[in-house]
Structures are given as C-alpha cells and as structure tokens.
Amino acid sequence: MANKKYIKVALIGNPNSGKTSLFNQLTGLKQKIGNYPGITVDKKTGVCSLKEGKKANIIDLPGTYSIYPRSDDERVVFETVYDLNPITKPDVVIAIVDAVNLKRNLLLFTQIHDMGIPIILALNMMDVADRSGIMIDLKKIEKTINVPIFGINARSGEGVNKIKEALSSITSGTQPKPFYEVKNFAPQLISEIKSEFKLENDYQAYLIIHQYKHVHQLTAAQKELIESLIEKYAFDINSAQAKETIDRYSIINELLDGSFKVKLDGHQYRFTDKIDSILTHKIWGYLIFMAILMGIFQSIFAWAEYPMDFIDTSISNLSLTLKSKFPDGPFFSLITDGILPGIGGILMFVPQIMLLFLFIAILEETGYMARVVFLMDKIMRQFGLNGRSVVPLISGMACAIPAIMATRSIDNWKDRLITIFVIPLVSCSARLPVFTILIAMAVPEVRILGIFNLQGLTLMALYLMGFLVAVLSALVIRQFVVRKGKSFLIMELPLYKWPRFNNVLITIYEKTRTFVWEAGRIILAISIVLWVLASYGPSDKIKNAEKTISEKYADQNLTEKQLNTKIASYKLENSYAGVFGKAIEPVIKPIGFDWKIGIALITSFAAREVFVGTMATIYSIEQADAETTIRRKMQNEINPETGGPRYTTAVAFSLIIFYAFAMQCMSTLAIVLRETKAWKWPLLQLLYLSALAYFASFITYTLLK
C-alpha cells in the first residue's frame, strides 16, 4: 500500500465527533457528492494531497455509534468497510473520536479495528478535553492498542498534518490482535464460515453471519449456505450482540484505566447546561426559537429579493441584448426565450438557498438544532413529523426548494419523506403575485374595525390554511407510509460550540452546487419543453400569425406595440399549450376555469408566478403596468354562457385555492427528484397535490357559485 499512488481512505466516527470538520480540513473544496446505488444517502468523497505526489481519496461516511447498521445511512458504513472486493475496499480507515466522550466513541473504533483493516485513531476536541480537566495519556493508549493515535482539533486544523503524514506511510501489516474474541459465541460456525469464504479473521466471519443479507458481493447460494449454517448451529444473534457490546465496553474501561482521567465529572457541560437552562426553558426556549425562525423567514423572504431581482433583470437584459443582436429564428428564439429564462429560473433560487443554509449550517454547527428537536419533538410527533421538520416547514413559507433541501437533517427517512411531501402546501413567496391579483378580484377592498384590510386578512388566512393543510396532510400520509420498526429519539445533545466559518461556507457552497447542477438540469429540460409548447403549434396558424393579425386589424390603426401584443396572444392561443389548454377545458370546467386559464395552468407549471405573465399575453396586455390592467381585463371578461362576468367571486376563489394547493412548480418537482432519488416520489406528490387542489377548488366553486 505504501507504494500505491492513490489510497482509499474511509472516514468513520460517531455523530458529533467532528467528522465533517476533519473531512473539510483534509479535502477543502475538492469534494464531490455522488450516489450509492438504490438508496437516498449521499456519497461524499474528496481528494487530499499527501507527500511525494501521493493522493488520498477520502470518503466521508455517515455518523454511526456502532458497526451494526440500523438505517440506510449506517448500512453504508458497514458496506463500505466490509467490502470483500480487495480493489474497492478502503486501504485505511481514519476513526475520529470525540476525546471528551472517549469511552462511548471507542466502541465503534474497536469494532472496526477487529475487522483487521489498517486504522488510524484521531482524537478530536483535545482542546475541549484540556479545558474540561480531562487528562488523556495518548502515549500510553497508543502503546496498549498498537494503533497510531493523533490528538487533533478538527475545527482549527491542529494535528491534521500529522494525519496526512501517517496516511502516506501506513502499511497493511499482519492481522492485529483483536480487542475482543468473538469465537466463543459459536466456534464451529465461525471457523466454518471463515474457511468457506477465505476470510482473514474471526470477526469478519462473525460479521458476515450477522449481516450476510446486506453484503452485496455474496451470491444467493452463498447467502443460503450461511443461513443453513446458522440454523445448523442454532446461533442466537441478538443475545450475542448485546453481550458483545457490554463486553467491549468493559474492555474499553480496562484499556482507559490510568490513561483517561476526568478530574470533575460533567465539568465540560457547565457552560452548556447554563445555556440549555435558557434555550430549553418553558417560555424563553420557545420565544427564542420563534425569534430565530422569524429571522430565517425574514431573511429568505425579504433579503433574498434584492439579489433575486438583480439576477432576474440581468438575465432579461441579456436576453433582450441578444435578441437585438441576432436575427429572428427558431435557434436564437430557443436561446433567448427557452434556455436563458430557464437558467434565470435556476439562478433565481440561489440567493434563497444560500441564505437558508447559512442559518441551518450555523444552527447545526452550534449544536442548537438538537435542541430544536428536543423542544418540538412532542408536538411534531402528533402529526407524524419529526422535531427536525420544523425549520424546513417554516422555510417553505419563503420557498419550497431550499426547504426541501433542508429536510436532509431529518435522519429518519419516513419522517423526511412525509416532510418533503407536505412542504409544497406551505404557501411560498412565488404564490404572492398570483394571490395578489386574484384576491384583488375576489375580495373587496374594505377595512374591518378600521385597521384590518380585508384583502390582507385573506392573504394571511391563505398562509394559515397552507400550513394547516400541510400538517393535516402529514397526519393522513402517515397512515399510508409503512414504518420499518419504531421511530425513536435517542439523540446526543452535544456541547454548544461556536460555529466554524469554514464549515458553514462549505455547506453553503455544496448545497448551491448540488442544486444548480442536479436539480438545475431537470429545471432546464422542463423549461425548454414548456417553451416548445408555448411557441410551436400543430397548425400553420403560428407561422402566419403576423399576417393574419395585421390583416385583421388593418383598419384599426394600431401602433406596432399594440399589434405585437395581439400577435403574441394569437400565437399562444394556437400553440400546443393553447391547444392543450382548450383540450383540458372539459376537465377544468367543473372548477370554474376556461381554456384561457387552462393555458396559464400549463405554462405556470414552470413556476406559479408565470400565471400572471401568461394572463397578460392572453389578454394582449403590454408589459408596463401589467398587474392592474390584467385585473381590469379579467374583470371585464364576459362569460358567453351566462352573459355575466367571467371571473366571478367563485371563479377567483377557485383559482386561489387551486394555486394554494397545486404543485405548480417544476423546480419543486426537480428538487424532490434529486432528494428522493426516485421518480416515483415527485410523481406521487404531483398527483396528490393536483388531486387535492382539484377537489378543494371544486368544493370552493360549487359552494360559491
């Protein structure tokens, strides 16, 4: 191994052991996020340069307390380290342990050590241990366990260089003497398996007996063989596992005897306990949490608007410049009307994502996120959600995209899925322009009690309704989602720490990049499809639009601008989107919509706010002062069947309700696909939300009609 140019390193540790900090220290921005086949866990890898041109390919494995997996995340840890293929298996493992909680952290270390894989032990948070009066005799421990040990501070980077040096010089020696002998559990079974699969040691054989169902490299026949052997020797796995854990802890106790001294038990928690007495206080705890949520909400709702406006203006200016420089034609139209707005649509989300993850990274880094779960667990559990669902749900009020990305901190997959499912129901800022126009049409501008504007109250009611329906939906979906085993909340409440700027920045960078590259591709593809639908049609009418319209209005002396808007409207009406809009009219008629709204429903799948622009085109409105004009035009529209106004209060409310519930947002679809890694979830969600929107609109329309 010492002569290999690329060595494969697996980074393993308990949650909160500082594993990610060390990973960031080792790899910097040279990180990559990939997939493990078939599951939703992200595969984080990075490259670290060592001495003499050697490189280490480091894989950051999910945090776990033991090698025996209980979730998909933990299974990844087992499968990566327990790899029967000598080419793909890691050359060396860095076990990072929290020096302050050394005893508990060493359990995982001893297990991995006994698997016979070369290992380096990194004792993190030596500074905290020092300050808390914890004395650790590294030399003595190193001598006892015969494994290279390094005291580090992963947050400041202290000691990280020593790890790099150790990586370049480590060699795979002879099989180490295990900390714990498993052979006594089932001597014959273990030796039979060991020779059958040509394994290096007893623990490897013992683990395969435990986990054979999840070892991919085994054939079905091999799995059957193991199963029959287990039966033959009547081996009881569970009691053995409990005994192993207890025994390992007593071995760790012996090993640390004399080399790990705590002067004052719980001293390191003095500061944390003080903060906790405020942050988890009956009143202050919730008030502070509310204030933090308000701050996050305010920032992604209001502050993000400036960079978003800037991106929006820049992209449309660029599009206009290109249009003036290049000739008309399908190719340039694809670029200026299809691709550029698509890219703009992707970049528009970046400020919100960056801001939200700035806050979330700080909350995670400081250790506050665990307290949020602690405070909210009982309430959220009633609705089938998790304490960690709160921040994503509230963020959803600004935008569902970063909110869905933020569900990653929910470790239970089912809870996470339910949260992702209901987030789009929470009213986001893209609904505002749609709501503003429709509320103005449906609700008179009157004041109640002299202060409350009725239109404002309606808007507030819509936000409340969105949140309520989201929570109730979670309750309903919970009945259908089958849970593997009981959900539990046994979670470390880590020490409070100052956030590391570096870690926060890397989180923001990584989230943004993931969104732009992975969700962005799908968003771009859908926006091109939508552009084709809106610019091409089945007949020649679009091609001849200019002629038809100029002839039709020849006697009216229209300005060129007026004529152009008429042409645009005519083109849209005869495009595929127009044709589809007309085709779905029978379906949307029961909820009070006509084909014009049908077209807007199709185009605004790009994003809800597109509804306003489409309505403007359909009603041939010039861009300036669009909002009030659209409203007036829509109000003046006559329904040919009744002779009364087209947009009655019933229709307007039906539309409001539809946009409140429907998943009219391709970016949400794209990010759900990216986060769940299977088409079935975004499609199910689309179906559920569309059905919900349709029926809610149907009831609204029927009641108000």
Next chain:
Amino acid sequence: MADLKVGESGIISGFQSSSLTLKLLEMGFLPGSMIKLNFKAPLGDPLSIRVSGYNVSIRLDEAAMILLQ
C-alpha cells in the same frame, strides 16, 4: 427510569427487552452505570439525561425501558 425526578440519579440495572435494548447499550447505557435526569423538555417529554459522561435526549416511553436499581 421514567419515575426519576429532575436532578435525581440512579444506577441502571437492566432493560425491558425491546428492539431498543441494543441501541441503548451502544449509546453507553450500560448496566451498572450511573444515569441522571438533567431536565425535561417544556412539554414533559423528551428528557435530557446524563449517562456515560455525555448528555442525551430520550423520549419518555423509551426511558421507561430502562430499569434502575
């Protein structure tokens, strides 16, 4: 364990057997070790517990699985 008052400690004697037993063992809830109830969440559930030198949150029904001497 669920009967412990805030600030009180006890010694773990064992567990009511469940799928949680192993998880608890791995997290350092070992028979014979000391366990202290630090504080409860405002709504009375979950609890903050000190065990094996660190703080951990645990739901009431999960804590009920832990038997004390």
